[in-house]
Amino acid sequence: MKVLITGANGQLGREIAKQYKEIKEIDLILAGRSDLDITKVNEVYSFVNKNKPDVIINCAAFTAVDKCETEIDMAYKINTIGPKNxxxxxxxxxxxIVQVSTDYVFDGNMHQSLTEFDEVNPQTVYGKTKLxxxxxxxxxxxxxxxxRTAWLYGDGNNFVKTMLNLSETHKTLKVVNDQTGTPTSTVDLARVIxxxxxxxxxxxxxxxxxxxxTWYEFTKEIFRIKxxxxxxxxxxxxxFPRPAKRPEYSVLRNYMLELTTGDITRTWQEAxxxxxK
Ligand SMILES: NC(=O)c1ccc[n+]([C@@H]2O[C@H](COP(=O)([O-])OP(=O)(O)OC[C@H]3O[C@@H](n4cnc5c(N)ncnc54)[C@H](OP(=O)(O)O)[C@@H]3O)[C@@H](O)[C@H]2O)c1
Structure with a gap:
């Protein structure tokens, strides 16, 4: 089987590539942004036609949530037009095609875990463009x-690395305790994909x-382990006001996995x- 990974240098792209490399039968094509810009329709058509993959896994995205609020055209180009191409x-x-999306498609006002059958209502440019x-x-x-995934960390820039870096220069850190979600390792997400x-x-x-x-509880656990x-x-x-409004409660329930092949993800603490380590 031939698999094309776009956005291959991002956190998720790297992890999926790593896991596929361990499977002999997979012929991998890794395309970073400089190899294939997913917003360019003609480039996408000719690249895909030339390489003829069986599956395209799109890991490319404009993930800077606050920047999306001002760079709206770019957000639509990368998060909407790119996947369409x-x-x-x-x-x-x-x-x-595999398209990766986000908990930000929900407004985060329902204080119960959200399934694939719940109403979407994105509140940010990032959430709207991903939807x-x-x-x-x-x-x-x-x-x-x-x-759809959330609070992703892996090989790249993410919240965990930010907190570890901040701990080197700060004796005290304030972290938000009124946003609830689920930290997710790229390892678990890649396995599921x-x-x-x-x-x-x-x-x-x-x-x-x-x-x-909450982010506060997550940070406490990171520092406890280290x-x-x-x-x-x-x-x-x-x-801590930010340009993009964060969902208050965006815990996703892996309901379709539960109903079909089973949910193979670990608890966020194990991951x-x-x-x-
Ligand atoms: N990170 C999270 O917390 C989170 C949460 C929920 C959902 N997700 C979703 O999960 C997926 C993977 O996220 P991630 O954390 O792995 O993202 P990431 O580390 O930011 O990687 C995204 C990659 O996409 C590339 N890219 C941007 N524009 C491109 C373009 N026009 N053409 C080709 N490549 C382009 C970027 O390249 P450059 O570095 O050169 O820009 C980067 O390597 C995304 O769909 C994201 O929306 C992420």
Whole structure:
């Protein structure tokens, strides 16, 4: 099987590539932004036609949530038009497409875990552009896997690394304690994506690690595992205003995985503990 990974130098792209490299039968094409800019329709069509993958896994995205609020055109280009280009190109050659999406498609006001059947209502440019990406992938290629995740960390820039860096220069850190979600390792997400493709289990899926916490609780756990003595103090979102409104409660339930092949993700505590070792 031939697999094309776009955005291959991002956190998730690297992890999926790593896991696929351990499977002999997979012929991998890794395309970073300089190899393939997913916003350029003609480039996408000719790249896909030339390489003829069986599956395209789109790991490319504009993930700087606050920047999306001001760079709106760029957000639509990368998060909406890019996935559309890939979905059409894949469909033309009978290939499948994996599109990765986000908990930000929800408004975060329902204080219960959200399934694939719950109403979406994005509150940010990032969330809106990712949701439109989902819709276009769905409409242009019936052989799609749309996988929503949240609070992702892996090999790249992420919250965990930011907190570890800050701990080196701060004796005390204030971290928001009124946003709840689920930290998710790229290891767990990549495993699920590879399994979905293996099973040809098409459709919309939520995929986060199990459990929930606030950013404050997550930071406390990171520092506990690493034996870091920087004091962590809870604060409110109002004390740290950001351009993009964060969902208050965006715990995803991996309901479609539970109903189909089973949920193989770990608890967020197990996953972060392995990551930090
Ligand atoms: N990170 C999170 O917390 C989080 C949460 C929920 C969902 N997600 C979703 O999970 C997926 C993977 O996220 P991630 O954390 O792995 O992202 P990431 O580390 O930011 O990687 C995204 C990659 O996309 C590339 N890219 C940007 N524009 C491109 C373009 N026009 N053409 C080709 N490549 C382009 C970037 O390249 P450059 O570095 O050169 O710009 C980067 O390597 C994304 O769909 C994201 O929306 C992430």
């Amino acid at each position: 890939l979905a059409i190109a894949a469909n033309e050659i009978g290939a499948e 439109e990406g989902e819709k276009l992938v769905r409409s242009f290629n019936p052989k799609h896997y749309i996988v 590879i399994k979905l493709v293996e099973d040809k289990n098409y459709g919309l899926f939520h995929c986060t690690c199990k459990g929930q916490c 034996g870091i003595d920087t004091e962590v103090l809870p604060c409110t979102t109002d004390q 972060i503990s392995e990551y930090l």
